[in-house]
Amino acid sequence: MSAPKLLDVKGLRVSFAGKEVVRGIDFSLAAGEKLALVGESGSGKTVTALSLLGLVQGAQTSGRAVFWGVQDKLNDLNNAQGDAQADLLALSERDLRAVRGRDIAMIFQEPMTALNPLFSVGNQIAEVLQLKEGLSPTQAHQAAVALLADTGIAEAERRSHSFPHQLSGGQRQRAMIAMALACQPQLLLADEPTTALDVSLRSQILDLLSALQQKNGMAVLLITHDLNLVRRFADRIAVMENGFIVEQGRVAEVFANPQHPYTRKLMDSRPVRDVTEAFSSAASAPVMQSQNLRVSYPVPISGFRGWFKKGEFVAVKSASFSLFKGRTLGVIGESGSGKSTLALAVLGLHPSQGALQLAGKTWSRDATNNKAIRRAVQVVFQDPFSSLSPRMTIEEIVGEGLRVHQPELSVEQRHQRVVKALEDVGMTETQFPRLLQRYPHEFSGGQRQRIAIARALMVEPDLLVLDEPTSALDVTVQKQVLELLQRLQRERGLSYLLITHDVDVIRAMAHDVLVMQAGEVLESGTVDAVLLSPKHPYTQLLVRQTS
Amino acid sequence: MSGWTRVSNLNNPPDAASGRLPPGGAPAADGLSPIRAGTREEGAAVSLSLSPSRRAWQRFRRNRLGFSSLVLFCALVLVSLLAEVVSNDRPLLLKYEGNYYFPIVTVYPEKTFGGDFETATDYLDPFIRNKLSGGSNWVIYAPNPYGPKTLNYFAKEPNPSRPTRANLLGTDDRGRDLLAQLIYGFRVSVLFALALTLTGVVLGVLSGALQGYFGGKVDLAFQRFMEVWGSMPELYLLIIFSAVFAPSIALLLVLLSLFGWLGLSDYVRAEFLRNRQLDYVRAARAMGLSPWQIIIRHVLPNSMTPVVTFLPFRMSAAILALTSLDFLGLGVPPGTPSLGELLSQGKNNIDAWWISLSTFTVLVTTLLLLTFMGDALRDALDPRKADR
Numbered sequence: 022m023s024a025p026k027l028l029d030v031k032g033l034r035v036s037f038a039g040k041e042v043v044r045g046i047d048f049s050l051a052a053g054e055k056l057a058l059v060g061e062s063g064s065g066k067t068v069t070a071l072s073l074l075g076l077v078q079g080a081q082t083s084g085r086a087v088f089w090g091v092q093d094k095l096n097d098l099n100n101a102q103g104d105a106q107a108d109l110l111a112l113s114e115r116d117l118r119a120v121r122g123r124d125i126a127m128i129f130q131e132p133m134t135a136l137n138p139l140f141s142v143g144n145q146i147a148e149v150l151q152l153k154e155g156l157s158p159t160q161a162h163q164a165a166v167a168l169l170a171d172t173g174i175a176e177a178e179r180r181s182h183s184f185p186h187q188l189s190g191g192q193r194q195r196a197m198i199a200m201a202l203a204c205q206p207q208l209l210l211a212d213e214p215t216t217a218l219d220v221s222l223r224s225q226i227l228d229l230l231s232a233l234q235q236k237n238g239m240a241v242l243l244i245t246h247d248l249n250l251v252r253r254f255a256d257r258i259a260v261m262e263n264g265f266i267v268e269q270g271r272v273a274e275v276f277a278n279p280q281h282p283y284t285r286k287l288m289d290s291r292p293v294r295d296v297t298e299a300f301s302s303a304a305s306a307p308v309m310q311s312q313n314l315r316v317s318y319p320v321p322i323s324g325f326r327g328w329f330k331k332g333e334f335v336a337v338k339s340a341s342f343s344l345f346k347g348r349t350l351g352v353i354g355e356s357g358s359g360k361s362t363l364a365l366a367v368l369g370l371h372p373s374q375g376a377l378q379l380a381g382k383t384w385s386r387d388a389t390n391n392k393a394i395r396r397a398v399q400v401v402f403q404d405p406f407s408s409l410s411p412r413m414t415i416e417e418i419v420g421e422g423l424r425v426h427q428p429e430l431s432v433e434q435r436h437q438r439v440v441k442a443l444e445d446v447g448m449t450e451t452q453f454p455r456l457l458q459r460y461p462h463e464f465s466g467g468q469r470q471r472i473a474i475a476r477a478l479m480v481e482p483d484l485l486v487l488d489e490p491t492s493a494l495d496v497t498v499q500k501q502v503l504e505l506l507q508r509l510q511r512e513r514g515l516s517y518l519l520i521t522h523d524v525d526v527i528r529a530m531a532h533d534v535l536v537m538q539a540g541e542v543l544e545s546g547t548v549d550a551v552l553l554s555p556k557h558p559y560t561q562l563l564v565r566q567t568s
Numbered sequence: 569m570s571g572w573t574r575v576s577n578l579n580n581p582p583d584a585a586s587g588r589l590p591p592g593g594a595p596a597a598d599g600l601s602p603i604r605a606g607t608r609e610e611g612a613a614v615s616l617s618l619s620p621s622r623r624a625w626q627r628f629r630r631n632r633l634g635f636s637s638l639v640l641f642c643a644l645v646l647v648s649l650l651a652e653v654v655s656n657d658r659p660l661l662l663k664y665e666g667n668y669y670f671p672i673v674t675v676y677p678e679k680t681f682g683g684d685f686e687t688a689t690d691y692l693d694p695f696i697r698n699k700l701s702g703g704s705n706w707v708i709y710a711p712n713p714y715g716p717k718t719l720n721y722f723a724k725e726p727n728p729s730r731p732t733r734a735n736l737l738g739t740d741d742r743g744r745d746l747l748a749q750l751i752y753g754f755r756v757s758v759l760f761a762l763a764l765t766l767t768g769v770v771l772g773v774l775s776g777a778l779q780g781y782f783g784g785k786v787d788l789a790f791q792r793f794m795e796v797w798g799s800m801p802e803l804y805l806l807i808i809f810s811a812v813f814a815p816s817i818a819l820l821l822v823l824l825s826l827f828g829w830l831g832l833s834d835y836v837r838a839e840f841l842r843n844r845q846l847d848y849v850r851a852a853r854a855m856g857l858s859p860w861q862i863i864i865r866h867v868l869p870n871s872m873t874p875v876v877t878f879l880p881f882r883m884s885a886a887i888l889a890l891t892s893l894d895f896l897g898l899g900v901p902p903g904t905p906s907l908g909e910l911l912s913q914g915k916n917n918i919d920a921w922w923i924s925l926s927t928f929t930v931l932v933t934t935l936l937l938l939t940f941m942g943d944a945l946r947d948a949l950d951p952r953k954a955d956r
Contacts, residue, residue: 365850368850368854369854370853370854395855396856398854400850400851404847407846408848410852410869411620412619412621412870413866414619421855421857422855425861426856462620473851476851477851
């Protein structure tokens with residue numbers, strides 16, 4: 022290794038109340054190196070990073086983490102030579118405070134919660150400089166503006182007076198980076214720095230991190246679950262599973278030739294397209310058809326005028342699409358593009374204007390008419406933790422649709438149907454004894470999502486609205502849920518309206534695609550037409566991100 | 569209190585063993601990472617197949633102070649419900665000249681037992697006592713042979729009498745036994761508090777549910793109404809009404825109920841506002857359930873946490889309210905045993921320390937027990953402590 026060692030972690034163990042989360046891991050980082058720590062949620066990767074700075078509360082830590090980048094004398098440095106070497110895990114809280122921010126900085130996943138909403142961003146950066154570098158307030162402010170400018174924020178002087186809520190997500194993350202880099206740390210811990218950002222922003226932030234990393238010569242420990250990110254950014258990769266590092270090596274080598282089965286599983290978790298291409302002809306009536314669909318929210322107007330009238334925020338401007346039996350219409354867009362509002366309008370949970378036909382009917386004020394549509398259109402939501410009522414058993418949750426739409430069924434018949442529906446989504450009594458009497462909290466995210474799918478399929482709908490069905494799941498689980506959805510579509514000829522921000526999911530699932538941004542439909546067509554030869558620059562950007 | 573019974577009905581030992589995951593119990597369907605299966609298993613040892621309210625109940629039971637407070641409080645309430653057996657001036661059973669009599673249920677004229685008058689027998693009269701215990705006659709008195717209104721005409725000391733062998737806690741300024749007064753007064757307080765809490769919960773949940781679920785204009789109108797309603801001076805109304813109508817417990821209950829629901833309503837409303845936009849409610853709407861079905865089946869069970877948490881605190885507030893009103897003379901009709909009335913007697917007879925001290929002890933014990941229960945319940949229902 023040419024570059025000098027910066028961090029050497031040996032036998033790091035972290036446990037919470039006797040339960041080990043990190044189970045003895047070794048890794049090292051050279052100065053200026055970019056190491057990616059990859060793993061699914063619960064693998065211990067974030068805890069690893071936090072424990073290096075002593076930021077995990079109520080945890081027992083053991084092992085050694087020798088760090089050579091200490092810039093200034095610490096108070097009770099255990100080695101007398103003072104060669105700026107220290108065991109991070111053995112430092113006192115007071116010394117750790119000196120190290121944090123100055124020698125090792127950290128950026129977090131969600132910049133909105135990581136920045137203090139009551140102070141302007143310039144203020145927050147200047148505070149770091151005043152505390153750590155002892156600059157005067159004026160100097161600190163100037164330095165803060167310069168740092169903001171470095172991170173590519175336009176009009177840095179003006180922006181430095183902005184409060185976090187006045188900045189966009191990307192700008193906030195840039196401000197976070199500026200704050201982290203304020204003292205030119207030797208090591209930057211980046212915990213999922215782009216996960217909360219829209220796809221189009223991710224590469225910008227990543228490029229920025231790369232550029233700054235090269236400029237300052239610092240090392241980066243990138244914590245992520247996104248393999249695309251790793252491939253583009255990191256030098257070396259360490260794969261974590263269940264508190265162990267199961268494989269580490271140079272990125273190119275590991276990607277080309279993964280050794281550990283878990284690594285192979287991760288690499289292999291990209292969703293695979295396995296759908297029936299031409300299920301139906303255009304001759305049959307479409308399951309869903311819409312012309313110039315427009316959805317808006319009332320918003321309050323400020324001032325006196327707001328007493329009498331409400332403003333309007335148009336979430337979907339004019340969407341036209343049709344969906345045939347057995348096909349999937351993918352709607353892709355970033356947050357705020359109106360794609361979830363579109364789903365709510367299709368479900369009749371939000372009023373809309375324009376023509377919208379579902380199974381030949383339209384939403385109206387007539388309850389019996391609506392009930393028929395409700396049976397035909399069902400939904401699976403994004404967040405598996407809030408989509409199942411925590412106080413109902415699985416049987417009650419899944420069987421609810423039958424109580425509404427087929428009240429004539431006896432308890433026993435309903436029970437049979439529930440068991441059948443759960444079997445269809447791959448959940449049986451043999452795997453989970455007393456499955457029907459259990460409560461949602463006993464299941465993992467992927468299992469809950471299966472239960473939500475079973476609930477939706479219970480009433481045998483024609484159209485299933487999938488609102489980001491897999492974006493809260495780990496990649497390997499995402500693949501399994503998508504495979505389940507593909508199988509159900511093949512077997513039952515279901516139509517899907519698939520809302521997502523993930524091009525990979527669209528590529529695997531959709532027949533037709535609608536690209537949305539800020540309420541406008543930018544582009545639509547078959548999946549091949551849109552993804553292989555995108556016309557709109559935004560679509561081109563999206564596709565380039567993930568190719 | 570409805571919450572209590574609901575929770576305690578579920579208190580049969582959880583049939584967890586049969587529902588436990590198989591060893592190494594990774595639910596295999598998703599190929600979960602073992603770490604997650606591990607956490608789940610550990611939680612499973614105590615909580616598998618338990619509904620959230622049952623898990624909360626188990627957490628509550630693990631709180632020693634709270635749970636023993638509940639047991640003690642229930643025991644006290646039980647004893648006070650049997651007050652007629654525990655403390656009564658009419659004997660439970662007696663045998664007089666070969667016949668059995670049940671004075672506790674039937675009123676016998678004094679002549680029955682060889683007295684001179686047609687009036688109801690005073691079993692504490694030494695003459696009658698003699699008659700009843702002579703020869704083959706015997707009598708079983710209640711453990712504390714005084715009722716709440718019994719005057720001890722035969723006390724050896726002037727009223728209020730200090731604690732003696734005859735009156736264990738002494739008598740009040742009219743010669744009534746203090747222990748009997750406390751037992752009956754406690755019962756009145758607890759039953760009144762239960763009734764007040766119940767009506768408050770029903771009204772509060774109803775109005776909170778309507779406002780929270782429907783939101784918008786319903787919410788706006790209801791909130792303004794509540795502001796107007798809440799700004800009415802409760803105490804003045806009570807004074808005015810106690811001047812206009814004959815004071816009675818029912819009137820007091822109605823008047824206090826009119827205002828007792830306001831605080832709870834806000835909590836329920838907030839819970840409904842939060843819960844109604846969660847995905848499971850959206851899914852239920854998409855399923856085609858009617859608003860009432862959604863409120864009752866989905867939102868309400870998930871919004872009861874503040875209601876249940878506040879039950880003991882509301883009870884103690886209600887007991888305190890009744891006590892203060894009685895103290896001021898605005899509460900229950902004269903002659904009804906009441907803790908507040910005793911406190912006011914204690915104030916008037918400051919040298920009769922046994923009145924104020926014993927009443928104070930009963931009151932403080934009751935309120936403390938309720939507060940301990942409330943604390944334990946709050947911890948048990950705290951979502952942040954959910955998995956300890």
